[in-house]
Amino acid sequence: MPTTASPGEDLSLVDGLPIVKRPYVLADGRELVYYDDADTTLAPERLPDERLLDPRPATAVMRQDVLTGEWISIAAARNNRVFLPPANLDPLAPQAPDNPSEVPSLYDVAVFENRSPSFGPDLLGPGETPVPLERGIALGRSRPSIGRCEVVCFSPEREGSFGSLGTSRARTVIEAWADRTAVLSALPGVEQVFPFENRGEQVGVTLHHPHGQIYSYPFVSPRTQRLIASIDSYGPDLFADILAHEQAGDRMIVQGEHWSAFVPFAARWPVEVHILPHRQLPDLAATTPEERDELAVLYPRVLRAIDGLYPTPTPYIAGWHQAPVNAHRDDIRLMLQITSPRRAVDRLKFLAGSESAMGAFIGDVPPELTAQNLRESYQSHE
Structure with missing residues (x-):
């Protein structure tokens, strides 16, 4: 051939x-x-x-x-x-x-x-x-x-x-x-x-x-449209304030030079991790080689920490939320969101009546407990 x-x-x-x-x-x-x-x-x-x-x-x-x-x-x-x-x-x-x-x-x-x-x-x-x-x-x-x-x-x-x-x-x-x-x-x-x-x-x-x-x-996706409404209500510093709030709290997993990983204050899922860059970036195309270098170390290690919570691999969805192509490039910040329905060794969170029908989530695990467990797992996966 x-x-x-x-x-x-x-x-x-x-x-x-x-x-x-x-x-x-x-x-x-x-x-x-x-x-x-x-x-x-x-x-x-x-x-x-x-x-x-x-x-x-x-x-x-x-x-x-x-x-x-x-x-x-x-x-x-x-x-x-x-x-x-x-x-x-x-x-x-x-x-x-x-x-x-x-x-x-x-x-x-x-x-x-x-x-x-x-x-x-x-x-x-x-x-x-x-x-x-x-x-x-x-x-x-x-x-x-x-x-x-x-x-x-x-x-x-x-x-x-x-x-x-x-x-x-x-x-x-x-x-x-x-x-x-x-x-x-x-x-x-x-x-x-x-x-x-x-x-x-x-x-x-x-x-x-x-x-x-x-x-x-x-x-523009429905999730991003809701985010735009939140920015309109809160102000253009929403992501900068989220980052500062989480870095000062007890839900942080790791803080690098360019990226921070944390469990969000109002986590919907039993395992939920957000990774934010330390400066305003609309999308991955705007990252520098140095930011990509650090992410190549930090992100896989976060995933290994999630797998370290249980004796078998944990299912997850990891999505890069990026600013729309033609709007809100200066106030929507690139964010990676990792979510998993796993709430115990042998139990999953299913989206039943309240979540599926009404979009009203009920958290099964306190975010602070998830963050503590992930910090310990992250440190063991150096």
Whole structure:
């Protein structure tokens, strides 16, 4: 099989060596980008994707919920996505003779467009109106689910999570998140970019391969809209005051030079950790190499501390809450929120009547107790 080589683009330097970005295209036209570790052992050549693939599904349709004003993407093609496949058919592993996976070559970190996306592949066309310009509520209102959904493969290994990565690989993933945030934010019609990782079948994971996703929404998410309302009520110093309040309290887990990790005052989940940068940053693309370097050490260690609470791995959702592309760039601060429904060794918090139906959460574990346990676990995972 012939090989191809990308000239590559040098990104951040780590110990004097660059993380290299290498763009390619999959057989059905989807974008694939390799990110090579600064200390990679891989050659620059990559195999082409020679699969015969069906055409991509049509872009889904969003419908507006008149009870809330929120947009719901009806993406029926996702119902056929792979569900807990056997290890030899892992779609995120490098391709093999018996495994026609999504990634043709061995890799360090790989990012590609989702084959069954919730948003996209269509983008905003010339003269079309962005969703945010449609104010108000109307019955039967629908719009194409434009945008982009990407898969971020943290490693070619079939087991693990972000917390099990070494520092060099974690740094490459962070570089990929930052680069993709910049690229996706520039796409026509994209209003917000959300990188996230789900770990554990208990939170709906359908692939055990260590990976995350990036959603690029054609609107500002409902959670962010509520945050904007809070900033309007409190003032533009909300995040600076949150950080100062937590740093002075007893829910801190670790305070680094550039980042602080803490259990929030009003935690909804039995395990909930927020990580904030020490200065105003709208998104990952705005972080410096030094901030990314520290995050590559601190963040995996926080995840290992969470796993250290119990004898078996803890399921979680970790999401990067970033400012919208076109608004509130100076007052919404980048924040990582990690949440887990695990409230004991053998018990999960299920969102029952009050939480699911009314959005009124009831906390099961005092946040101060969770913070104390996580501090002790964090210190033991140096």
